Amino acid sequence: MNRPERTSWKEIRKAIHGRLLNADYLPGDRLPRDEDWARELGCSRATVQRAMRDLAVSGAVERRRKGGTFVSVNPVTRATLDIPITRLEVEEKGALYGYQLVDRKMVLPPANVAARLGLSRARRLLRIEALHFADHRPYLFEDRWVCPQTVPDIADVDLETESANEWLVRNKPFSRADLRFYAIAADDRLGGLLDAEPGAALFVIERTTWIGDAPITTVTAVTAPGYQLLTQIQSATL
Amino acid sequence: MNRPERTSWKEIRKAIHGRLLNADYLPGDRLPRDEDWARELGCSRATVQRAMRDLAVSGAVERRRKGGTFVSVNPVTRATLDIPITRLEVEEKGALYGYQLVDRKMVLPPANVAARLGLSRARRLLRIEALHFADHRPYLFEDRWVCPQTVPDIADVDLETESANEWLVRNKPFSRADLRFYAIAADDRLGGLLDAEPGAALFVIERTTWIGDAPITTVTAVTAPGYQLLTQIQSATL
């Protein structure tokens, strides 16, 4: 600690975080100003600011102009999830990817789908049902609704060949997305599609996207039995 | 665009991201050096670096020293999940929180639990089973294993009153965590505990934490029927 020791913002973060873990400051407490940390730790204010921003992003502290920096009152476990294109997810596991379009038609959406997309009036949407396979076994069933008003060029895509999942992710960036994760029991149809016992517990990822205020698509991705979504957290305290 | 317009790193990010969305650069392409962007966009290199870091964190580009900056080849949907303390999650919904310890004992863990924690030798662990309630209805069942070697002071906690969940999150920071999300079908016991039909599909959050290399705890949090985990993404393209 005597040697300046090639200070870096990670060391500064570690030093400050250490004080928090050591309970030098308790949840709700106000921390010293950045400038004071800078003097005490022997670095510039910008470096403290870099460390503090990281602590704020990770949820350890909250910062308010004029108010100052406070130790977070309600700790949360903050994780980052990556949801890849399904084909890449399958291939990443070393499995052979397969894809099959089940159905595709223009139809009026049910109320819950219209609500998800925030559609005030009932318009016909493009509904796509498709199956993704890993090593010839069902991997994920995709029940998708696309807004042709927002995505007119979906009409030019050969959905027999290219999955709507991949085409949309690659070609239609979104500005906002809602994600939901939950579990459902397989009904007879889902059981048949996913090769699961009727009643089997299935993990579901539901995703709805917008570009600006215009809804793009909403998809209910029902995974085959045994599917798990994984992630890891590396805390700043290394 | 003529006026420098109080440039900020968010505008720089937007400008660069715009070029990506406009397909000026395709996935895999190498982007200009930061310094060139700085000259072109009329800001300092540090500002470009701030914008680029944000694009890298959000997954839009990949940066390598000496190599340069590249448009990401495999787009992913990257979401941030906040998993709060269960009590706060319930209270956040405006419901009355309740808690009940179901069981607590020292016992040898089964192989899968030992594997999760990375324990090479079989040692007795503290197993805690507890129920969390929302408005007097079962909300979440917590099946937890704690390593007393790592967390000896768990012995002093009155687990009848305070949930292990809350005590650990508040008092035992971790340096690494594994998270899994999946679905299971309720067996008779879970059905009884969570007031669910046997066979009902239940959403499960499994979390294992370490401090350094020492395992702290692993918990299987089984949620009551209807539970959904939600999150939102706000893209940089605003």
Next chain:
DNA sequence: TAGTGGTCTAGACCACCGG
């Protein structure tokens, strides 16, 4: 080894918001 991103500094000004 050279090119690129990553970081640090000192100083300045701005934006927000609590008192």
Next chain:
DNA sequence: CGGTGGTCTAGACCACTAT
């Protein structure tokens, strides 16, 4: 209004790694 965090700049040096 004043204090605090947020950002920008110009320049310098460092760290990594592709060539």
